[in-house]
Amino acid sequence: MKKIGFIGYGSMGHVILNGFLNSGMLKPFNVTVSTRTPSKLSELEKNHPEVEIANDNIQTAQNSDIIFLFTGTSDVKYVIEEIKTSLSEKTHLIYISAALGMDLVGTIFDGKITKVIPSITSEVHEGVSLICHQESVTTEEADFVDNLFRTVGEVKLVDEVDLDVGADITSCSPAFIAKIFQEFSVQASNNSNFSKEEAEKMIISTLYGTSKLLYEKGYGVDDLISAVATKGGITEEGVKILDSELPELFSELFKTTIKKHQIIRRELEEQY
CATH class of the missing domain: 3.40.50.720 (NAD(P)-binding Rossmann-like Domain)
Known part of the structure; x- marks a missing residue:
């Protein structure tokens, strides 16, 4: 061995x-x-x-x-x-x-x-x-x-060329996801009588259930959105906001992290 x-x-x-x-x-x-x-x-x-x-x-x-x-x-x-x-x-x-x-x-x-x-x-x-x-x-x-x-x-x-974005998806994303839902809980508390801790606990439980639906029950992402965001309903209005704001936000996130990878790589090239 x-x-x-x-x-x-x-x-x-x-x-x-x-x-x-x-x-x-x-x-x-x-x-x-x-x-x-x-x-x-x-x-x-x-x-x-x-x-x-x-x-x-x-x-x-x-x-x-x-x-x-x-x-x-x-x-x-x-x-x-x-x-x-x-x-x-x-x-x-x-x-x-x-x-x-x-x-x-x-x-x-x-x-x-x-x-x-x-x-x-x-x-x-x-x-x-x-x-x-x-x-x-x-x-x-x-x-x-x-x-x-x-x-x-x-x-x-x-392939190594895909590791920068891959790292964002798998290694960095727990922090990204936690930050997104931290802000979600803050705003939920600001707009209700729930404390931040109560909102956070509910969101984490819901996130866990959502993950199980996607992973264990075979829901597709689009299927799950459609199942909850019924036409003309309240959830659909919230999804419209996300559709409007998230593409630019995540585009900027990837641009920023990729740029940081490149900066570190240039510094390492000088070191080696």
């Missing part, structure tokens, strides 16, 4: 690694972990005592055939350079930095590279992880990574 290393244990590293271990597909005695803040690993050590806690990133790399980098985008280069002498062309490196192209990573590491865009929704085994494998990654190696991520949600294989 291949040995798996995890470098970095922030919020996403915590969600993904624990999801892998709790699924049973990843055995704790095959896992080595290192992080800048060892105190974060106390719960992991308690729940999975067979996981090896490394003294540093070099030890993790030396112990591993496959290495997951759950570090910040700006740290990826420095971590790879730190562990480079412990890597080989057979090492499979998986990282989660959306704006960091595999071509740039390839300038400092000549092994196998996979780029993954995970989602915080993996914590509840839902949502979609976007995955892009470099050509040198074999089918067997790709399947192993894909199946690991299937233990914490769905997997969609994509």
Whole structure:
């Protein structure tokens, strides 16, 4: 069985690694972990005592055939350079930095590279992880990574060129959706005797039910809108407002986030 290393244990590293271990597909005695803040690993050590806690990133790399980098985008280069002498062309490196192209990573590491865009929704085994494998990654190696991520949600294989917008759809959207419904609850409270907390609770429950209708009952989006927004009714008037305002809003959202991806990418090109 291949040995798996995890470098970095922030919020996403915590969600993904624990999801892998709790699924049973990843055995704790095959896992080595290192992080800048060892105190974060106390719960992991308690729940999975067979996981090896490394003294540093070099030890993790030396112990591993496959290495997951759950570090910040700006740290990826420095971590790879730190562990480079412990890597080989057979090492499979998986990282989660959306704006960091595999071509740039390839300038400092000549092994196998996979780029993954995970989602915080993996914590509840839902949502979609976007995955892009470099050509040198074999089918067997790709399947192993894909199946690991299937233990914490769905997997969609994509071309790297689509990862910017894909990240907006799957990884950024929990924040976008939460913000939209936060504002919805504020305005509901402003126009009623409901507190913001009461409105928010009702909206979350309704959002959950709406998701189940779409996901479990097979409603199409248009079908659901038509079922609720009957002709000449109150809901239809609200939908007209959304039809008028949302296209421009979301167009601007995508333009802004894509521009930010491009800015970060140019900064990274200078760094590499």
